[in-house]
Amino acid sequence: MTMDDHAPRTYDYLGLPLTRVTVGGLIDWLVLPDPATVTPRAAGYLNAHTVNLALGRGSDLREPLLALDLLYPDGMSLVKASKRRGWDVPERVSAADFFLRFCAAAAENGRTIALVGSWEKVVEGCAGYLESEVPNLKIVMSENGFLSSEREEALVGKLRALRPDITLVGMGSPRQECFALRLRDEAGLPTVWCVGALFEYFAPGFRRHAPLWMRKAGLEWVFRLAMEPRRMAGRYLIGNAKFLIRDYRNR
Numbered sequence: 001m002t003m004d005d006h007a008p009r010t011y012d013y014l015g016l017p018l019t020r021v022t023v024g025g026l027i028d029w030l031v032l033p034d035p036a037t038v039t040p041r042a043a044g045y046l047n048a049h050t051v052n053l054a055l056g057r058g059s060d061l062r063e064p065l066l067a068l069d070l071l072y073p074d075g076m077s078l079v080k081a082s083k084r085r086g087w088d089v090p091e092r093v094s095a096a097d098f099f100l101r102f103c104a105a106a107a108e109n110g111r112t113i114a115l116v117g118s119w120e121k122v123v124e125g126c127a128g129y130l131e132s133e134v135p136n137l138k139i140v141m142s143e144n145g146f147l148s149s150e151r152e153e154a155l156v157g158k159l160r161a162l163r164p165d166i167t168l169v170g171m172g173s174p175r176q177e178c179f180a181l182r183l184r185d186e187a188g189l190p191t192v193w194c195v196g197a198l199f200e201y202f203a204p205g206f207r208r209h210a211p212l213w214m215r216k217a218g219l220e221w222v223f224r225l226a227m228e229p230r231r232m233a234g235r236y237l238i239g240n241a242k243f244l245i246r247d248y249r250n251r
């Protein structure tokens with residue numbers, strides 16, 4: 001198995017390990033290794049928002065990010081920042097753009113999948129949509145991500161017993177990264193993948209996805225800001241400025 005068309009490489013981006021990986025390479029990393037023999041591992045992502053959270057004062061996200069086995073460039077902000085440094089980071093790797101392709105690869109290779117995160121109606125709607133779109137896809141669990149300490153303990157035990165081949169965790173940061181590491185280290189799950197708000201894009205009638213041309217141009221944030229101005233203003237208007245200043249100062 002290869003990570004992509006070239007040798008895998010990790011760059012130090014402001015103290016965070018950014019892995020050079022293509023969409024195809026990430027799908028291979030998630031799907032191809034034999035779940036019976038692979039060393040338990042967990043993947044997450046970097047974008048302007050997670051970088052801001054990780055490098056902010058008193059952050060509780062930086063250490064979980066450092067403990068993950070792979071961090072890929074989820075946003076164009078990271079791709080452009082890498083290009084400014086002369087790094088070979090070829091493309092934006094955003095799960096919403098290739099989720100059905102990943103599911104098809106999982107089905108083709110007989111992998112079982114668990115979905116954990118978001119609200120109950122969202123994660124169940126996402127699971128139903130995926131099963132209708134991808135023949136032979138094996139989703140063995142779909143659970144919401146609102147976990148009390150008691151429910152988290154029970155869910156870890158349930159996943160340990162079920163042992164899905166690939167477990168997708170869609171929560172806010174750092175909750176999803178911490179939970180993913182727990183599933184890797186305590187439950188020994190083969191592959192855990194942090195996916196953020198991914199389920200919301202595939203639950204029918206819940207959230208619209210930006211047009212492809214906006215995503216390719218790195219303007220998805222403009223679309224999301226227009227859809228949810230009150231909730232997203234701080235993240236994008238203030239957060240993007242903070243990211244650019246931090247990136248410039250540390251280049």
